[in-house]
Amino acid sequence: MKTVIFALSFMLSTFMLYAQPFQVKKNGLTLTYNKQDGTYSLSKDQVAYIQQASAYLALANGQKISTDKLKGTRSVTEKPIQDNLGKGIQYTISVKTQQGITLLQHFYFYDTIDGVILELEVRGKNIASNELVPIWSNASIASMGKSLYQLAVPFDNDTFISYENNVLAMNSKRSAEVGVVYDKDSGKGLLIGSLDQSVWKSGIAIKGDQGQYTHLAAQAGFTDVTITRDSMAHGTVKGDVIRSPKYLVSYDKDWRTGLENYAKIHRKLSPAYVKSWQGATPVGWNSWGVIQEKLNFQNATGTADYFAKDIPYFRNADGEAFIDLDSFWDNMTPGGMSGDYTQLKQFVRYCDSLGLKPGVYWAPFTDWGHGSGPDRKAEGSQFTFGQLWTKTQKGYHNLDGGRALDPTHPGTLARMDVILGKLVDCGFRMIKVDFLSHAAIESTGFYDKKIQTGMQAYAVGMKHLVDVLQGKMLIYAAISPSLATAQFAHMRRIACDAWKTIDQTQYTLNSVSYGWWQTYLYDFIDADHLVFHDESPEVNKARLLSGVVTGTIILGDDLSKKENWQPKMNQYLQDPEILKIVADGKSFRPAGFVEGKAANTYYYKKIGTTLYVAVFNYNTAPAAINIDFKQIGLEPNTTYKAVELFEKTAQEFTAKNPIAFEQAGAKLLKIAL
Incomplete structure (x- = not known):
């Protein structure tokens, strides 16, 4: 009888131990994991902001495996960690399916991070998935406030896309890489953000109404033709071990502070591949503002003369200014990009003689002549352009008039070697690289079979670009993925193209209003070329100030000509009080x-x-x-x-x-x- 009672007592205590939730408390944060149903909750200072959340993956065969549907025993492990974010503890809850696939949910608590970092890892034999979701919850949360808004962040800055700040709704737009829901009245907000874009594109879904959010999801494997530009599903990741990105989850008293902290954490966990810019905040000029396709040696050197004679004090803290030739610099290379670069070298020497830094432009991952057919020979190799085109389920990817080139193809890389090599040899100190989002498109098959996703391909192409430039140029990214580009560029344009009107100033500042935090991801962010031609003095002030607020000043007028606006704007451009503001290279808040x-x-x-x-x-x-x-x-x-x-x-x-x-x-x- 005693033996039976002891056995029953042992079984009951074991069941109670199994049934008890696992709990972690640190820095006011509480993680509660229900080991019976495979869900977790997060709270801060006793205010719940995620409840009954599960994690899942979708296998290539269509099977969905979710932690809240698995009945196996869940084990909990913990270990100390130390990395670029400092010291902390990693907690892992693992469960194994009957098919032998193990799901591991990692929760990272750092001593100095006001938030939790989550990650989903999957182990098995020959796993194939294009969707990992470490956060999925349909629980209602009404503790944040009664006036909830959701911020939708774009994947890139193409097609004149904007950030959107709208009342939270059941049809709220998904946000790329990082999403925020916040209360307008208190400023409190929940942030969920991907901390790595080297493999996956992420989409953050937040839905509900003004008084509560009722759905949260962080999806690795997100594509949407209107957001990521992809016309097909995300690439499938294969292997015995696959991982989602790490995601920061933070509940902040000020949602803007949450975004700033997110950017700083992202930069630490995904450090730049390119060496940080050691020079002063860039100021200068770009030819696409007004001159555009009419670019030639005369108006380019005429602009350099203007800098030397009319605005000699419009310089950064190092006494420098960049004179950047945009598209159509090949007007100065007889024979095209494979032609004679003598006149370009003369332009470089001319800038050098005036103490100015020459810059140039290229779009390495686009074919602008695809309408002429596939059989044209690409520069630098025996490959044809048709062999370089990125293949998709709909054939090829065309956007903005350019067709995407496979960043992993040896022909694409060889073309970069020869053209970028020539520009380096000319002596340029800056390069504006454009239409980079074309390199991040999902494909039915990249040339390099080890590359399975668009973001992996993007990293291949961008690392090659950085390597070829040999650290000799300031790298300015124009159209580009907002977050993934931070590892490969010193400076990024915050929005799509803008020129001179008050509406274009407002368009640019929309991206500063909700994307200013990228000032902590990049060395510099930029408001595009500032054009003053044919606008009122007051509108010109606004356009100039949009550059100051963003953090850099790049002009865009045809400065080889004398115009009425110049005396007044020259005064502002050389004002030491204004130049002092941009000296640290950081955006206004x-x-x-x-x-x-x-x-x-x-x-x-x-x-x-x-x-x-x-x-x-x-x-x-x-x-x-x-x-x-x-x-x-x-x-x-x-x-x-x-x-x-x-x-x-x-x-x-x-x-x-x-x-x-x-x-x-x-x-x-x-x-x-």
Whole structure:
């Protein structure tokens, strides 16, 4: 009898131990894992922000394996970790299927990270999957607030795409790589963000209504023709061990701080392949602003003369400025890109003689002549362009007039060797690389059979680009994946093309309003070429200030010609007060609130004991912009002394008095703290 009672007691205690949830508490964060049903919850300071979440993978044969459907024994292990994020503990919950596939859910808690990092690992024999989802929850969360908004982040900056800030809804748009839901009133927010783009494209789904979110998902294996540009499903990853990216999950008092922390963590966990830029913040000029296809030796050197004679003090902290030749520089190479580079070398020497840094442009992963057929010989090899085209389920990938080239094909790489090699040999110090998203497209089969996904192919092509340039040029990425490019470029254009109008200024600043945090991913982010031709002085102020707010100043007019706008803008461009603001290369921070695809109307940046506030009116009618002092770190009941830096007018700056505009334009306030 005693033996029976002991056996029953042992079985009961074992069951109770199995039934008890596994729990981790650290830095105010709590992870609770239910070992019976394979779900987990996360909370911060006793406020739940993820509940009853599971993880799953979809096998290539169509089978879906989800942790909440598996009945096997779950084991828990922990081990200390130390990496670029510091010290912490990794907790792993593993369960094995009847087919012998093991799912491992990794939870990383760091001493200095205000959030949890998650990862799904799958082990087995010859696994094949194009979808791993470490976060899937349909639980309702109503603890964040009553005025919830969801931020949709674009995958890249092509096709004049924008960030979108909309009321949370059941049909909310999926966000690429990182997603945020936040309460408008309190500023509290939940962030879920991928920390690696070397294999997978990620989509973050957040759905619900203004008072609660009811669905969360972090999907590795995301494609959408309107977001990632792919016309087919994500590539299938194969092997005995496959992993999702790591995802940061954080619940933040200020959703903007959450995005800034995300960018800093991302840069530490996915360090740059290219060496960090050691020079001062880039300033200069790019020919696509106005000259475009009319580029020639005369207007290029005429622009260099303008820099030397008319704006000699428009230089960065190193006393430098870049003169960058965009597309159609081959107007100066008789015989095309395989032709005679003598005149380009003359241009480089001319810039050198004036103390300027020559720059150039190329789109290494596109074929612009595909309409002429596949049999044209590609530069640098015996391959034809048709052999280089990236193959998709719909044939080929065409966008913006260019056809994608397979970044893993030896012909593509050889073409980069010869053309980039010539540009390096010319002595260029900067290169603007464009249409890079073409290199990230999913394919039915890359030339290199070890490469299974578009992001793996992208890494191959971009690493080769960095290697060929040998560290001799500043690398500026124009159209490109927002996050994956950070490892391979010093500087990235924050939005699609923009020129001079107030609407284009607002378009650019939409990407600063919601993508400013990329200032912590890249050495520099840029507002594209700033053009002033044929616009009013006030609109020109706004366009210039959009560059200052983003972090760099690249001009775009045809400066080989004299025009009426130049004297006033030359004064601003050489103003040491304005140049001082961009010296650290960092973006202003957005403040205030707008919806949809609009841009914030004011931004701020603190340098030492000085606060700079940039204010914009995007409307042609008069406007009064109210400033929320708390958001920009000022006391609402205090009167501050300010100077408007464009016009050098002194004024009192108070929360009660809005910034008045008579027309579209911008003002830059310097405030003593």
